[in-house]
Each structure stands twice: as C-alpha cells, then as structure tokens.
Amino acid sequence: MSQEKIIAVKNLSKKFGNFIAVNDISFDVYKGEIFGFLGANGAGKTTAMKMLIGISKPTSGEAVVADFDVNFQAEMVKKNIGYMSQKFSMYDDLTIKENITFFGGIYGLSRNQIKEKTAQLISDLGLENELNKLVGDLPLGWKQKLSFSVALLHEPKIVFLDEPTGGVDPITRRQFWEMIYAEAHKGTTIFVTTHYMDEAEYCDRVSIMVEGKIEALESPKNLKQQYKVTSMNEVFLKLARNVE
Amino acid sequence: MKRFLGFIKKEFYHIFRDKRSMFILFGMPIAQIMLFGFAITNEINNVNIAILDKSKDSETQKIINKISASKYFHIEETINSESQIQSIFEKGKVKAVVIFENHFSKNLQTSKQGKVQIITDATDPNIANTITNYTNAILLNYIQEVNKTNIPTYSIDTQTQLYYNPELKGVFTFVPGVMTVILMLVSAMMTSISITREKELGTMEVLLVSPLNPLQVILGKVFPYVFLSIINATVIVILGVFVFGMPIQGSLFLLAAESILFIITALSLGILISNIAQTQQTAMMMSLMGLMLPVIILSGFIFPISSMPLPLQIISNIIPAKWFIIIIKAIMLKGATIDIIWKETLILIGMTLFFILLSIKKYKIRLE
Ligand SMILES: Nc1ncnc2c1ncn2[C@@H]1O[C@H](COP(=O)(O)OP(=O)(O)OP(=O)(O)O)[C@@H](O)[C@H]1O
Numbered sequence: 368m369s370q371e372k373i374i375a376v377k378n379l380s381k382k383f384g385n386f387i388a389v390n391d392i393s394f395d396v397y398k399g400e401i402f403g404f405l406g407a408n409g410a411g412k413t414t415a416m417k418m419l420i421g422i423s424k425p426t427s428g429e430a431v432v433a434d435f436d437v438n439f440q441a442e443m444v445k446k447n448i449g450y451m452s453q454k455f456s457m458y459d460d461l462t463i464k465e466n467i468t469f470f471g472g473i474y475g476l477s478r479n480q481i482k483e484k485t486a487q488l489i490s491d492l493g494l495e496n497e498l499n500k501l502v503g504d505l506p507l508g509w510k511q512k513l514s515f516s517v518a519l520l521h522e523p524k525i526v527f528l529d530e531p532t533g534g535v536d537p538i539t540r541r542q543f544w545e546m547i548y549a550e551a552h553k554g555t556t557i558f559v560t561t562h563y564m565d566e567a568e569y570c571d572r573v574s575i576m577v578e579g580k581i582e583a584l585e586s587p588k589n590l591k592q593q594y595k596v597t598s599m600n601e602v603f604l605k606l607a608r609n610v611e
Numbered sequence: 612m613k614r615f616l617g618f619i620k621k622e623f624y625h626i627f628r629d630k631r632s633m634f635i636l637f638g639m640p641i642a643q644i645m646l647f648g649f650a651i652t653n654e655i656n657n658v659n660i661a662i663l664d665k666s667k668d669s670e671t672q673k674i675i676n677k678i679s680a681s682k683y684f685h686i687e688e689t690i691n692s693e694s695q696i697q698s699i700f701e702k703g704k705v706k707a708v709v710i711f712e713n714h715f716s717k718n719l720q721t722s723k724q725g726k727v728q729i730i731t732d733a734t735d736p737n738i739a740n741t742i743t744n745y746t747n748a749i750l751l752n753y754i755q756e757v758n759k760t761n762i763p764t765y766s767i768d769t770q771t772q773l774y775y776n777p778e779l780k781g782v783f784t785f786v787p788g789v790m791t792v793i794l795m796l797v798s799a800m801m802t803s804i805s806i807t808r809e810k811e812l813g814t815m816e817v818l819l820v821s822p823l824n825p826l827q828v829i830l831g832k833v834f835p836y837v838f839l840s841i842i843n844a845t846v847i848v849i850l851g852v853f854v855f856g857m858p859i860q861g862s863l864f865l866l867a868a869e870s871i872l873f874i875i876t877a878l879s880l881g882i883l884i885s886n887i888a889q890t891q892q893t894a895m896m897m898s899l900m901g902l903m904l905p906v907i908i909l910s911g912f913i914f915p916i917s918s919m920p921l922p923l924q925i926i927s928n929i930i931p932a933k934w935f936i937i938i939i940k941a942i943m944l945k946g947a948t949i950d951i952i953w954k955e956t957l958i959l960i961g962m963t964l965f966f967i968l969l970s971i972k973k974y975k976i977r978l979e
C-alpha cells in the first residue's frame with residue numbers, strides 16, 4: 368500500500384434541513400487500500416459516500432477524489448470511479464449480457480472492449496450458461512458479484528461499494544471478499560461500507576462512523592489493541608456505548 | 612451518440628418486456644377508439660322524422676308515401692311552418708325534417724326542377740349523414756320512376772342543412788379526444804413512471820454516477836416515448852379515418868406538427884412530475900389526478916366547455932389539452948390552417964416552455 372492519497376476529505380458536512388447527517392468528517396484514503404467505512408444504521412455512511420461520488424452536493428467542506436474536487440469537478444470524479452449502490456444496481460428486466468452492454472456503453476467502452484470484458488467477466492464468475500438470462504432470475508449472491516464486476520467495467524481508480532454483501536449468505540460473502548481482494552491487488556482502491564463486523568477485519572483500515580461523526584480511524588489490528596478486545600465487533604460496541 | 616443509442620435500446624427493452632407498459636401503449640389506444648367508435652352507429656332503422664309539406668300536392672304525397680314505406684324512416688310528425696322546427700328538434704322527437712317547397716308539383720312541370728330541403732340534427736353527425744343519404748336515395752328513386760314517362764326529365768334539387776351543431780361538435784370529437792388522452796397517458800404518465808422507477812430501484816443513482824450527464828439521462832428516457840407517442844397518434848388517426856370515417860379536412864403536416872408540439876408539452880409535464888414524485892406510485896397518482904382527470908373532464912373532450920359553470924370554464928384555460936383539442940378539431944373538421952389556429956398554438960408553446968423551465972428549475976442534478 369502506497370502513501371499516495373487518492374481520497375482527501377476535509378470538514379465535510381451534509382445537512383438535511385436541521386438534521387446533520389454527516390457532521391464535519393475528515394479523513395484520507397490511500398491508493399490501493401481497502402478502506403472500510405463502518406457505522407450503524409443511519410450513521411451517515413451512504414450520505415457521505417454520495418458526496419464523494421459526486422451525486423450529492425456537500426453542505427460544507429471539501430473532498431478530493433482521484434485528484435478531482437467533488438464540489439467543482441463532479442463530472443471528472445465520476446469518470447474515475449465505480450459505484451455499487453446500496454440498492455441493487457442493475458436492471459432486473461435485462462439479461463446479463465444486455466446489462467453489461469448497457470453499462471459498458473454508457474461508460475464509453477467500444478464494442479470490442481465490451482465483448483472482451485463480457486467474455487472475461489462471465490468466465491470469471493462462471494456464468495457462461497446464464498448470459499442470456501434475465502438478471503432478475505439470478506440468486507442475490509450472483510447479482511451482487513455481477514454488480515461488482517459491472518462497476519469495474521471501465522477500470523476505475525476507486526470503487527465505492529455501499530453494503531455490497533447485505534443479505535447475502537456467508538459463503539457468497541467470502542467469495543465476494545475474494546473478488547475485492549483480487550481487485551485491490553491490481554491496484555484499485557476499495558471504499559466499502561458494511562454492517563458485518565467480521566468483514567471489517569478484512570479491511571486495511573476502517574473508519575467507524577457514529578451519528579454523522581467519525582469516531583475512530585485505524586487498522587483493525589490497532590483498534591483491537593487500543594480497545595483491548597479480540598474482535599472488531601467488540602470495538603464497535605464499545606464505541607457505540609461511549610457515544611451514548 | 613453511441614451511448615445515447617445504447618440508452619434508448621435499453622429503454623425499449625424495459626417497455627417491451629413490461630406487460631403493463633405494452634398494454635397502455637398498444638392496447639389502450641385501440642381499445643378506446645373501438646369503444647368510442649362502436650358507440651356510434653351508422654345503421655338507421657325507423658328513425659323519427661318530421662315532414663313540412665308546403666305544397667301539399669299529389670307529387671309530394673307520393674314522395675311522402677315512399678318515405679313512410681321505407682323501413683328506415685318513421686314519420687313522427689307533420690308540421691305546418693318552419694317556426695316549429697327548432698322546438699321539435701329541441702324536444703328530441705325527430706332526427707330530421709324534410710321540407711317540400713311551395714308549388715313543388717307545379718315547379719316540376721314548369722321549371723323541371725323541384726326543391727327539397729333536408730334538415731338533420733347533427734348532434735350525431737354519422738346518423739345525420741346517413742339520414743341525408745337515405746332520403747336522397749328515396750328522392751332519386753322517385754325521380755327515376757317519373758322520368759320513365761317524362762321528356763325532358765325532371766330533377767329534384769336537395770339542400771341539406773345541419774341543425775343544432777353546424778360545426779359537427781358531436782361524435783367526431785372522440786378521435787381528437789382519444790388522441791389527446793392517449794398522448795397524455797403515454798407521454799406524461801409513462802415517462803414519469805419510467806423515470807421514477809429508476810429512482811425507486813436505485814438505478815438512477817448508478818446512471819447519475821456514470822459519465823452521462825443528467826440531461827442525457829432524461830432525454831434518453833424520454834425519447835422512446837416521443838417515438839411511441841407519434842406511432843400512437845398515427846394509429847389513432849388511421850383508425851379514425853378508415854374505420855370510422857373521420858374527415859381530415861386540413862393539412863396532415865400541420866396535424867403532425869401540432870401533435871408533436873402537444874407530445875412535447877405532455878413530456879415536459881411528465882418530467883416535471885418525475886422531479887417531484889419519488890415513487891412510481893406517486894408519479895402514477897399525480898399523472899392520473901393532475902393530468903388525466905382534467906384532460907377528461909375539463910378539456911371539452913366529454914363535457915362541452917360552453918356548458919360548464921363559469922369557474923370551471925376559466926380553469927379549463929390552463930389545461931393544455933383543451934387547446935390541443937381545439938387545434939386538432941379545427942384541423943380535422945374544419946380544415947383550419949395555421950393562420951386560424953396560431954393563437955391556440957402560441958398558447959400551447961407558451962405552456963410548454965413554462966413547464967420546461969419549471970422542470971429545469973426543479974431538476975435536481977444531484978440526488979439530495
Ligand atoms: N434525502 C434525505 N433527506 C433527509 N434525511 C435523509 C436523507 N437521506 C438520508 N437521510 C437521513 O440521514 C441519516 C443518515 O442516512 P444514511 O443513509 O447516510 O445512513 P447509513 O449510514 O447509510 O445507514 P444504513 O446503514 O441504514 O444504510 C439517516 O437518519 C437518514 O434518515
């Protein structure tokens with residue numbers, strides 16, 4: 368992991384009316400790392416992420432993502448990132464092939480590139496026989512893996528994953544994390560939110576968000592040492608209790 | 612451009628794979644036209660008519676006997692003066708009055724021509740038309756018979772007059788009306804549903820994160836519906852003309868241009884709704900309540916605007932559909948050209964610009 372910053376967030380806030388969903392957060396993410404963005408339901412993870420990917424305007428503060436400022440260069444930010452939304456990110460009424468072609472197309476991939484990517488992607492996922500099946504007919508686990516691969520079609524520098532493994536069985540979650548590792552290995556930065564504390568252990572560093580603020584930011588190992596516990600789950604519980 | 616085409620292709624997949632969309636797009640227009648169309652009938656049978664015989668001679672009596680003998684007509688009443696015509700039409704007793712001029716028989720002999728006037732109640736223009744044709748046929752039949760022995764031949768000059776409804780405001784309004792409703796439905800409701808669907812499913816976020824700019828996203832979503840609306844309008848006009856004998860007096864080009872203008876009006880309304888509504892359900896309710904209902908009730912499609920209470924008449928002015936119906940009725944039925952309907956056209960253009968500006972103002976590029 369390099370020390371080159373790929374995301375730099377400074378005093379970022381988002382208010383909805385009087386409600387402060389993201390409260391003055393600052394952090395950096397380094398190139399090639401797997402950055403875990405943890406927090407309980409409603410902590411503000413999705414809101415923060417949406418500001419970083421350029422689809423939600425910060426109320427105040429600034430963030431530079433892949434060398435572009437989200438306040439002023441959102442369009443450039445978008446070209447350099449991949450995103451897998453918390454809601455499902457593909458079209459259920461389109462086949463796998465049609466989905467890949469569509470998303471490849473809107474990212475400006477050529478027909479040949481799409482062809483190559485499709486072939487590679489389905490062989491990686493073992494979906495050779497499902498290519499012309501509607502995505503809606505696939506099991507959730509496969510959908511999620513497919514979404515992840517589609518988010519990577521245009522080879523972004525950073526990929527943002529918002530609870531990519533929500534509702535998926537443990538085996539598929541494992542496989543999913545193997546895919547994440549493989550991608551991180553190629554140098555892609557991974558910014559991932561999750562509810563599963565065991566997944567936090569797989570991250571290079573995690574931030575823990577509580578009620579709009581970042582309460583901790585460390586490697587899982589350091590956090591456990593700091594709180595003198597053996598699992599991330601306990602770290603999380605301690606932190607949440609402190610805030611109350 | 613290639614991206615845009617890919618986007619449109621995807622949109623067509625959505626439409627063609629969704630039974631509900633397919634039904635609204637293709638089932639509804641045909642069903643509606645047929646429904647309205649079959650409520651109209653060309654058959655006439657024992658239609659009540661009145662006779663005003665100013666001549667009262669043997670020839671007119673022969674013709675009256677012929678009319679009375681036909682299964683198409685029943686002589687309900689014999690009147691004595693023109694002043695009674697209005698009241699019997701208003702009572703709805705008869706659908707037509709046949710008037711023989713003074714000295715019919717004598718005129719036939721001296722000037723070889725007799726005059727007959729047929730006045731029909733044009734509330735139902737199809738029926739009125741049929742009555743005129745059948746009466747003419749009976750007159751022709753009579754004249755052929757008398758001409759067998761007459762040289763030189765006699766002729767009858769018939770004048771037709773539409774009563775009540777000289778502008779044919781009745782049944783033919785169903786084609787413009789159905790067209791307006793369908794264009795509203797397809798352009799406004801379907802686009803607003805299709806845009807909010809992506810919001811609801813979360814795919815809108817994914818689209819907005821992509822390098823496509825929001826304008827491209829919206830245009831991509833809207834374009835297929837423009838295309839389908841044009842097809843729909845064409846189908847409706849063709850059905851109207853070929854199945855139900857709807858006349859198109861004016862220019863087809865003008866009709867097409869005005870229809871495209873209205874499609875754009877409806878689309879801008881659809882986009883406006885999808886900016887406000889977060890779910891398909893809301894978008895649908897807003898379209899139905901806010902657009903379809905006024906179109907059906909206030910546009911003059913079903914209830915004539917002139918017979919509405921004044922406040923409703925005033926409100927009807929802000930309904931784009933009202934202006935569109937006026938425009939296409941004028942083109943179809945009266946053969947109007949742009950110098951006759953420019954005012955309505957300008958109003959429609961103004962409304963469209965207003966909705967588009969409002970949409971742009973309301974449009975949230977970033978999902979807050
Ligand atoms: N558009 C909005 N308007 C008003 N409040 C909002 C909006 N979006 C989010 N919120 C509120 O902001 C808070 C943070 O929401 P956010 O979705 O960021 O949480 P999260 O950490 O992603 O939670 P989860 O784990 O459930 O996904 C919540 O209380 C939510 O209700």
Ligand SMILES: [Mg+2]
Nearest residue numbers: 412413414453
């Ligand atoms: Mg969230």
